[in-house]
Amino acid sequence: MTEENDRNFGRRRFLARAAKAGISIAAAAGASYLLYDSKGPGAGGKAKELVTLPDFSLPARPGQTISVVKGSDRIRTLNKAIELLGGIERFIRPGETVAIKPNVAFASPPMLAATTHPDLVAELVRLCLNKARAKKVIVTDNPINDPASCFALSGIGKAASQAGAKIILPKAHLFRHTTLAGGKLIKDWPVFYEPFAGADKLIGIAPVKDHHRSAASMTMKNFYGLLGGRRNIFHQDINTIIAELAMMVRPTLVILDGTEVMMTNGPTGGSVSDLRRANTLIASTDMVAADSYGCGLLDLKVTDLPYLAKAQSAGVGTTDIDSLKPIFATIS
Amino acid sequence: MKIVTTRRISQTFFFSIFVWFCIVGTVGQKWWQLRGWPINWFLQLDPLVAIGTILTTHTFYRPLLWALATIILTIVFGRFFCSWVCPFGSLHHFTGFLGNRRKSAAQKIQLNKYRRAQCIKYFVLVLFLSMAAFPSLAATLQTGLLDPIPLITRSFNLVLLPIADSPVSFVSIAQRFYEGAWLILAVFLTAVFLNLLIPRFYCRFICPLGALFAIFSRFAIWRIGKREKECIDCKLCEKACEGGCGPAGNIRISECVLCFNCRQDCKDELIGYQTQSSLAGEVTNPDISRRGFVLSLAGGIFAVPAVRLSGKLAGNWHYKVIRPPGALAEEEFLKRCIKCGQCMRLCPTNVIQPSGIEAGLENLWTPVLNNRIGSSGCQLNCTACGQICPTSAIRPITLAEKLGTDEFSDAGPIKLGTAFFDRGRCLPWAMDKPCIVCQENCPLSPKAIYTREYFSTVRDGIFTVKRAVDKTIETVEETIAPGKFATGDYYCISEDGERSKIAANTENTLVISADKRFGKIPAAGGKIEVQVRLQRPYVDIEKCTGCGVCEHECPVSGRRAVRVSAEGETRSADRALLLKR
Amino acid sequence: MGLIHGRARRLESAVSICLLSILFLIGLGVFIKQFDMDMSRFGISTESDTGTIRQPPLRSIVPAGFEALSEITSYNPENLYEKIDGKASLYVESGFKELFTQRFVSTSDESLWFELFVYDMAAVRNAFSVYSVQTRAEAVILPAFAYAYKTGNALFFVHGRYYIELVGSAESGELFKAMTEVAQKIQANLTVDDDSRIAELALFPQEDLVPGSVKLYLANAFGFEGLTDTFTARYQIDDETITGFISKRPDLQDAQAVAKSYYNFLIENGAVVKNTAGKTLEGKIVDFYDTTEIVFATGPFVAGIHEAQSQQAAEKLAIMLINKLSKAAKAESND
Known part of the structure; x- marks a missing residue:
């Protein structure tokens, strides 16, 4: 009787085991089938998912594309320049998220004007938050030097966060690969993407600087900060990359600060003797136009900056400022 | 015929073909060379290779499909691989037998009993697999360190075979070298000598592949077990138990390696291999504690970020990690490389070497090129490493892809790195000595190394003319040894700046080349200058593929004056030196 | 008991034989597989020694009074256009294998230099074809060579499977003398197996x-x-x-x-x-x-x-x- 039970029990156990073995084999075979890879990896490894930056630009408003305000007080010239283009409300709607991209390339003091002036950033943040009632303003850049020190030493970090903005420092996971349609250089290249992907509007704000490689660094060159990876490789073809940046990034508005202009030893400068007071601030929805005006502050002609012509022929904007009927104003 | 005899034949058979596959691993067409011998077969049968790469890449690469057969057979029959196929297992089996054959039956029973520590192998397995399984935290495939098939493949091919072959030079004409082979040998010998302590020490305590088989053997349909509940309890069945699975009592199915010794040794023939479970009871699950499992899992998860703290996969990547042509980008490469050493075995020039740990712990025994070792650098027309790589960590590229011809002409040739000149060591640059060995040996067409001519005044090279007749100039200084300037590289410059080659020189006398004469023969008391003609080498970075032939040939044989480093390698865009056009 | 065990032993033998047969089949499979070889996959050509470094087939040919101005550079059908651009197709379609070039300069006059082009055309007929279809209008036939002519500044000839051009920088007797010397040295030093006349x-x-x-x-x-x-x-x-x-x-x-x-x-x-x-x-x-x-x-x-x-x-x-x-x-x- 017990032997019989044992045997029955044994048989049941065997059947259960055999069933499990069968299921295991089926699972192994099924998993193999699902994961089967007859070819092996390709040359480029796994294809990366490519992203495209959103287009932040607004429809053009003839006669209100570019404004040039003379004056030594940045805060007043900024307010005036934006006001002349229709006010901050034209650009920012209540509840929107605004990304501001200043030039925070170096860990250098505001006095040297190698970076965007912190007062200017702070005022722009306030305009967005208080006047245009934006929901959120983020200030971000991918500097050449250590990001935290750049934001700290340039004064931008403190000024912007006091004004109510959120500072986003670059981190690896914020970068995504992109390819610029019609581009030659920006191909499967990492860009600082995530902070901008979540924004509704983008304002670039840059100083006018001499630049060793590209002759001048202004609003277009400012977006170099969006490139990740070993971007210095692009210095071999600086004009093309700046033009491609202008094609890739479509800001809502750019501010070009020529209050103090770095005339020599750019882009780092390093001495106040590199600077000259030009007391000019430009606001524009056309980066090419803004930079075309700005190069005059460096005693350069539009033709001295090949990237301007490249960007113009790519349809980014115009170097013919007069055709835009710029609005001039002076604040005494 | 006894099943144990059959098992021994099987072990001998598989061990022999394994050794044979090691011997024939030389690219060539003779019957004892590579031809079509399936020298990767054991690696392909190894399910740990397959499952490891599945975890890291989420694909089951076709050549590894053999592993599915092993898995299915294991599910049905149990751990047959360990005692019937595995060449490493057979080696342990044999050395364990040799080392313990003089012991008494009681001692043997004691040696072969089950030990709790046999669970360590499961933790090893879990550790390795969890290192491989979490790509968001950075995955790396390190199973190859202890996986017995890559381990024995590496040990035989890179250490034992070169040692055995060095007196006879049968397998390879030139002595093969493998940097750091001592460590591979040390691991191998340790594993082998541990059998003297406990037979099949490696299989029972360490082997992650055995652990994997143990898991798959859970539901084995046929299994070893007692046919009767009761027996005389002589324990003789445990005398030669290879797995240490305790067949006398509650047999541990997960530890049983199907050696059939118990069945052989049972005088009453009470042990059988059957579909029925042992009537004396059995334990199917591996004996692992939850705490141990969690610890090894967590250990694996955090080991990878910990190892990567040194930044070897970030900005601190090691410039000496020059991977073979077709190697995947570094992270993908580390997800596939099982450190088997087949590429190093096959490389005709012996330039592919097992890496040490200077480029990161993960890199241990992965292939890197060392141009100072071997008969030459990476050969232009060779793709052997990629063709043999069992996991496609080095892709099986065609010659057209390597050379950038035909459909690959847009992509250009595959670059392994770039050659750089060390002008502080290069003879024409640093020492004013003519040398164009690197340029001459550059295999590319047109060459990636070009030279620029430069005339340099030799040390104390201004001489005062004592007497000059037509082409023969005698100097006041008595410092010119005969033949010193007669190599054809030296030139004489007259006061009016005319340069002409020195054809011969005797003691303190220079004879200028016959087809040339000075416009004005120098007068006595005038000055002449002796210059050496140098061809200083440069690298054309757009052409250089980093093959390393120049580095190999450089006559500055210690620290070479031209060295390849991995910048510019095709496989990683972020190490490029130039913009892609 | 004995009967049962006898049956068990027979079963054991049968299983053993089955297993040994499987081993035999595996051995057979391995043996058959070894015939399956395609060495070209490993980059090994079964026909020629392409794995070795190609050295130009030229020995010292520097003429008296001249010295090498450049290294010997070689071009293959893929990159020939880098040297001669649009004309490359003419050569490639006529069996071109390799081009070696080198420049030489007079040691007495820097402005006097010439460039040597040695086209390996694989066969004498191919060499003669590219030679003949390009023959310049003002050609002066040189009887000292099998097929050769000169123009004001250059010398062209066929030597076995090679088509050779020597192009000078000026119309100069010294240059022509040097180029002739190179041509003679090539004729003497550059061995060709197919020297037959057409x-x-x-x-x-x-x-x-x-x-x-x-x-x-x-x-x-x-x-x-x-x-x-x-x-x-x-x-x-x-x-x-x-x-x-x-x-x-x-x-x-x-x-x-x-x-x-x-x-x-x-x-x-x-x-x-x-x-x-x-x-x-x-x-x-x-x-x-x-x-x-x-x-x-x-x-x-x-x-x-x-x-x-x-x-x-x-x-x-x-x-x-x-x-x-x-x-x-x-x-x-x-x-």
């Missing part, structure tokens, strides 16, 4: 032949696909330059077929049949847009006259060709 050249009647005017078209002569391996030569007859051509075929039948199809090709393209004074050429002459074309087959040869202004001169040359070729055909059939 037989067809002897088929052209020497009388009235413009020296050095023979050209070889490997394919597509006169735009007609069927005319391969076609030699042309210019003749000065009755103050007129006339081109005759000869192409050797395997046999008479083939020659007749090619002659017929070329004739049809001319007719299809607008040629008009012409009458002839001499009977021998009946039905072989056409008027092709005011020029005379003659085509005929003699023995294994297709031959004829191309674009002649005067029919009379054309017929005269045609008859000269026929006479010469029929002699050659007879000599050949006697062999």
Whole structure:
């Protein structure tokens, strides 16, 4: 009787085991089938998912594309320049998220004007938050030097966060690969993407600087900060990359600060003797136009900056400022 | 015929073909060379290779499909691989037998009993697999360190075979070298000598592949077990138990390696291999504690970020990690490389070497090129490493892809790195000595190394003319040894700046080349200058593929004056030196 | 008990035999697999030693009074265009294998330099073809070489399977002397296995032949696909330059077929049949847009006259060709 039970029990156990073995084999075979890879990896490894930056630009408003305000007080010239283009409300709607991209390339003091002036950033943040009632303003850049020190030493970090903005420092996971349609250089290249992907509007704000490689660094060159990876490789073809940046990034508005202009030893400068007071601030929805005006502050002609012509022929904007009927104003 | 005899034949058979596959691993067409011998077969049968790469890449690469057969057979029959196929297992089996054959039956029973520590192998397995399984935290495939098939493949091919072959030079004409082979040998010998302590020490305590088989053997349909509940309890069945699975009592199915010794040794023939479970009871699950499992899992998860703290996969990547042509980008490469050493075995020039740990712990025994070792650098027309790589960590590229011809002409040739000149060591640059060995040996067409001519005044090279007749100039200084300037590289410059080659020189006398004469023969008391003609080498970075032939040939044989480093390698865009056009 | 165990042993033996059979099959499988080899996958060519570093087949050839100005540089069919750009296709289509170039400069005058081009064309006919079709108008034939001519600043010749150009920087006696020296050194040092002369050249009647005017078209002569391996030569007859051509075929039948199809090709393209004074050429002459074309087959040869202004001169040359070729055909059939 017990032997019989044992045997029955044994048989049941065997059947259960055999069933499990069968299921295991089926699972192994099924998993193999699902994961089967007859070819092996390709040359480029796994294809990366490519992203495209959103287009932040607004429809053009003839006669209100570019404004040039003379004056030594940045805060007043900024307010005036934006006001002349229709006010901050034209650009920012209540509840929107605004990304501001200043030039925070170096860990250098505001006095040297190698970076965007912190007062200017702070005022722009306030305009967005208080006047245009934006929901959120983020200030971000991918500097050449250590990001935290750049934001700290340039004064931008403190000024912007006091004004109510959120500072986003670059981190690896914020970068995504992109390819610029019609581009030659920006191909499967990492860009600082995530902070901008979540924004509704983008304002670039840059100083006018001499630049060793590209002759001048202004609003277009400012977006170099969006490139990740070993971007210095692009210095071999600086004009093309700046033009491609202008094609890739479509800001809502750019501010070009020529209050103090770095005339020599750019882009780092390093001495106040590199600077000259030009007391000019430009606001524009056309980066090419803004930079075309700005190069005059460096005693350069539009033709001295090949990237301007490249960007113009790519349809980014115009170097013919007069055709835009710029609005001039002076604040005494 | 006894099943144990059959098992021994099987072990001998598989061990022999394994050794044979090691011997024939030389690219060539003779019957004892590579031809079509399936020298990767054991690696392909190894399910740990397959499952490891599945975890890291989420694909089951076709050549590894053999592993599915092993898995299915294991599910049905149990751990047959360990005692019937595995060449490493057979080696342990044999050395364990040799080392313990003089012991008494009681001692043997004691040696072969089950030990709790046999669970360590499961933790090893879990550790390795969890290192491989979490790509968001950075995955790396390190199973190859202890996986017995890559381990024995590496040990035989890179250490034992070169040692055995060095007196006879049968397998390879030139002595093969493998940097750091001592460590591979040390691991191998340790594993082998541990059998003297406990037979099949490696299989029972360490082997992650055995652990994997143990898991798959859970539901084995046929299994070893007692046919009767009761027996005389002589324990003789445990005398030669290879797995240490305790067949006398509650047999541990997960530890049983199907050696059939118990069945052989049972005088009453009470042990059988059957579909029925042992009537004396059995334990199917591996004996692992939850705490141990969690610890090894967590250990694996955090080991990878910990190892990567040194930044070897970030900005601190090691410039000496020059991977073979077709190697995947570094992270993908580390997800596939099982450190088997087949590429190093096959490389005709012996330039592919097992890496040490200077480029990161993960890199241990992965292939890197060392141009100072071997008969030459990476050969232009060779793709052997990629063709043999069992996991496609080095892709099986065609010659057209390597050379950038035909459909690959847009992509250009595959670059392994770039050659750089060390002008502080290069003879024409640093020492004013003519040398164009690197340029001459550059295999590319047109060459990636070009030279620029430069005339340099030799040390104390201004001489005062004592007497000059037509082409023969005698100097006041008595410092010119005969033949010193007669190599054809030296030139004489007259006061009016005319340069002409020195054809011969005797003691303190220079004879200028016959087809040339000075416009004005120098007068006595005038000055002449002796210059050496140098061809200083440069690298054309757009052409250089980093093959390393120049580095190999450089006559500055210690620290070479031209060295390849991995910048510019095709496989990683972020190490490029130039913009892609 | 004994019976049961006996059965168990038999089963054991049977299983063993099964397992050994499996081992045998595995061994057999491995053995069969080893025949499955494709060494080209490993980059190993079974035909030649392409794995070795190619060194140019030139030894020291620096002429007296000159020195090397550049390294020897080599080009293959893929990158030939980097050196000679648009002309590359001419060479590549004619069997080009490799080009070696080097520049030499006079040690006494920097402005005097020349460049040496050594084209490895794989076969003497290929070399002669690229040599002959490029022969410059102002060529002066150099009798010291098999096939060679010079122009004001350059020297061109065929040496076995190599076609060699020496291009100087100026029209200078010193340069020419140096280039000749290089040419002689190449002739002496550069070993070639196929040095045989091209037989067809002897088929052209020497009388009235413009020296050095023979050209070889490997394919597509006169735009007609069927005319391969076609030699042309210019003749000065009755103050007129006339081109005759000869192409050797395997046999008479083939020659007749090619002659017929070329004739049809001319007719299809607008040629008009012409009458002839001499009977021998009946039905072989056409008027092709005011020029005379003659085509005929003699023995294994297709031959004829191309674009002649005067029919009379054309017929005269045609008859000269026929006479010469029929002699050659007879000599050949006697062999």
